[in-house]
Amino acid sequence: MKKGQVLTGVVERVDFPNKGIVITPEGICIVKNVLPGQKITLTVQKKRNGKVEGRLLRIEENSPLEQKSPCPHFGECGGCTYLSLPYEEQLKIKEKQVYKLLKNALAGQSSQWKFEGIKGSPTQSCYRNKMEFSFGDEYKDGPLSLGMHKRGSFYDIVTVCGCQIVDEDYRKILVLTRNYFEGSSFYHRIRHTGYLRHLLVRKASKTGEILIALVTTSQPEFYDKASNVDMGAAPEESDLREKSHQAEKERLIAFKNALLELNLDGKIVGILHIINDSAADVVQSDRTEILYGQDFFFEELLGLKFKISTFSFFQTNSLGAEVLYETAREYIGDLGENSQEENSGKIVFDLYSGTGTIAQLMAPAAKKVIGVEIVEEAVEAARKNAELNGLHNCEFIAGDVLKVLDDIEEYPDMIILDPPRDGIHPKALKKIIAYGIEKLLYISCKPTSLVRDLEVFLENGYVVERAVAVDQFPWTANIETCVLLSKLKSTQHIDVKIDLDEMDLTKAESKATYAEIKQYVLEKHGLKVSQLYIAQVKRKHGIIERVNYNVGEGKAKVPQVPLEKEKAIEDALRHFQMI
DSSP, X not given: OOTTOEEEEEEEEEETTTXXXXXXXXXXXXXXXXXXXXEEEEEEEEEETTEEEEEEEEEEEOOTTOOOOSOTTBTTBSSOSOTTSOHHHHHHHHHXXXXXXXXXXXXXXXXXXXXXXXXXOSOSXXXXXXXXXXXXXXXXXOOEEEEEEXXXXXXXXXXXXXXXXXXXXXXXXXXXXHHHTTTOXXXXXXXXXXXXXXXXXXXXXXXXXXXXXXXXXXXXXXXXXXXXXXXXXXXXXXXXXXXXXXXHHHHHHXXXXXXXXXXXXXXXXXXXXXXXXXXXXXXXXXXXXXEEEOSEEEEEETTEEEEEETTXXXXXXXXXXXXXXXXXXXXXXXXXXXXXXXXXXXXXXXXXOTTTHHHHHHGGGSSEEEEEESOHHHHHHHHHHHHHTTOOSEEEEESOHHHHTTTOOSOOSEEEEOOOTTOOOHHHHHHHHHTOOSEEEEEESOHHHHHHHHHHHHHTTEEEEEEEEEOOSTTSSOOEEEEEEEEOOOOOOOOOOOOHHHHHHHHHHTTSOHHHHHHHHHHHHOOOOOHHHHHHHHHHTTOOOOSSOOOOSTTOOOOOOOHHHHHHHHHHHHHTTOO
């Protein structure tokens, strides 16, 4: 095959995330935005690493699996991939994609693992609780549009007034906003000029509360011609700017009032004006003004209540999130909540915790949950949500997982990982593995990143026990995956000789528990010490350590006990006649 060559072929399958494997007379070509069974015409774009990639020119014959799309924008809008397929067929495609990736990644695993298929979303349409619509035009110098990027285009915007992954309230808000600002300028991504940027709408599935944010630049010049304000013949620049901002303020108040007059199923609890002068095409805030109400709303999941601010991360499918988190809870199993022993229960690390949803769902069954998240706003929201739900055994730390793990004194019994799409930083992954704990739960929104990280876990003595796909994103190519990992237990045994001195040291180990040592150090020295630090000091003095400490493998950095705490732990060991 040569670059520019036009070929016809049949789509054999679609690999994650959107790679159509097309069989042509000249060989295999990878093409995006196609469906299994379609006959297509493509043009060859490039060849690299022995693979040929092409671009879809037209569909010659539909797939036998296809049906009429419920969305009028399908094919033009770049938001959805599988809208013309029955939901059952979508699930089959995603299940095969995840299984294929896991099977290849775990081919060298010695023990058996169980793939438990895919769990569908409780609702397939109108499921999203957040949408970021962009302002633009559908073609160069065309009228104002508001919606999603046209498939394969960086500039063109399709007004998705019939979008089916959101409910009617979103569509009403979108249409009103687009009509209200007709004739106004939008932000040009190359020239960096213009006013309108995005419309952010968030609506809780359970409470029905709606938060709306209009995102603009700080360039209100378009009001000079769009408003009825008389600027005068030759005003001073400062006067012109002041009148322009006043016109903008009046226009935004009128926009707010128009939104509040809409007949909606839900209830608007906040309308915001966000100023964003960043060159990047992202929704962020340089300054935020509340036009109405508040800058947050409430949602409910599995009996817990969550306060969600403008930019807080929250699963975009609330009902699907309940399926995902119930699955996670079932995979984790017993956290010791039913034990009759004092201070029972397990310490859980929730890494990449976002607004602390998983942490709070695990908290009632755990002794303590520690969440780590790099976004400070999300951490603050997590703390407030835990307080709102009466959960006092949650601690949330703002910072990079890679760095924060060095400072946490507690030693985890269970680790839950829910990283961003790119997966876990390799150095952070080494530190996580260095804890050597028996079980880990990995929740991934991008299975290709997941399998890359799984290879590292396997190299360091972990195996996969169970895995399941959970569809959080009907009609799209995205999928969540839950994987339970456990530390491989060796079946090989080595005979060793143990002298009497070593037997005495082994007996010393049983003279005080970790909890007793911690309590002694806290009461006498006023210091909190972790199991990890105690284990390091015990090992230094020749006390054999079996369960609570694992030095890890590779070059992962394990936090070392500070001198002050080392002396306090040694004092406790002497007190309990262990040294």
